[in-house]
Amino acid sequence: MEKSSREILSENNISITNPRIIVLEQLLKYKKPISVEDLQDNLKGQVATSTLYRVLNDLKKINVISEFITPENTTMIELSLHEDEHHHHLFCKSCGDVIDIELSLGFEQKLSSEIKSIEKNSFFIIEDHGLELFGRCSECRDSF
Amino acid sequence: MEKSSREILSENNISITNPRIIVLEQLLKYKKPISVEDLQDNLKGQVATSTLYRVLNDLKKINVISEFITPENTTMIELSLHEDEHHHHLFCKSCGDVIDIELSLGFEQKLSSEIKSIEKNSFFIIEDHGLELFGRCSECRDSF
DNA sequence: TAAATAATGAGAATAATTCTCATTATTTAT
């Protein structure tokens, strides 16, 4: 069962305000990564631009959303409610669509050991990773 | 032996100008990814800002450089002279340093087959990929 | 070497994001 946006806010001890609820509801409804621009359009008249950015920063701070940037330099927002939801992104070069993907368990394990050997050679401590895939979605692959 | 910046420009049939040579020399000297900001600082007084951006776009068009964005949203530039130089990036979360890394041949092969299975499930055609690693460099790991 | 073409520099324009500050909403303590 989905958490309500009010619950999400109160669990994180930040005050429950209209703009925060509206933004969260929109993200809960959308269910996939969305650009700030599209968010803004969808919420036009409901949340001021400065407030939208502030709310996004607030939600980032409490790890309720995460942000990433597409190859076309568009800032994307997505919910990250479930801590265990490790995933990656697949980008369509034509239409800019982004979808979440998961790697097989076996492959993630192989990746972990590859990373361990990179740690040794680079003298970095590696804490996180992300695989980005670039291609064309089913819509765009034909018209190409 | 390294190609000279003049050679690079003439091979690509674009005119040989001072700003283009200066930017290329700087990148050839620097040898690792550099932020546009640092480039700008290093070339202060030699290349106008608007020209710098134009030159970078020109060099991107002929595939002599490539561009990517760090988690902190900094635009980075790097030479990509050797077509075969497939590599990935390792970011330091503390100081923002970026280094190039290569994956073992065996692992790149495993990655390719993982990608094939993702292609099937997602109905995307996948043309390219990049692995991003995030951590702390040898300098920063201690002071943490 | 002259004419044609292309690139440059300076600063204006644009876009995305952050900041300021007076007003309004939310929370806390009674």
Next chain:
DNA sequence: ATAAATAATGAGAATTATTCTCATTATTTA
């Protein structure tokens, strides 16, 4: 339930990175 204290909002100004404009200068072509 209410008043006082705290925090968030909205509007627009400020900031930053990047692109655009256009008159001048350099490069290439013939």
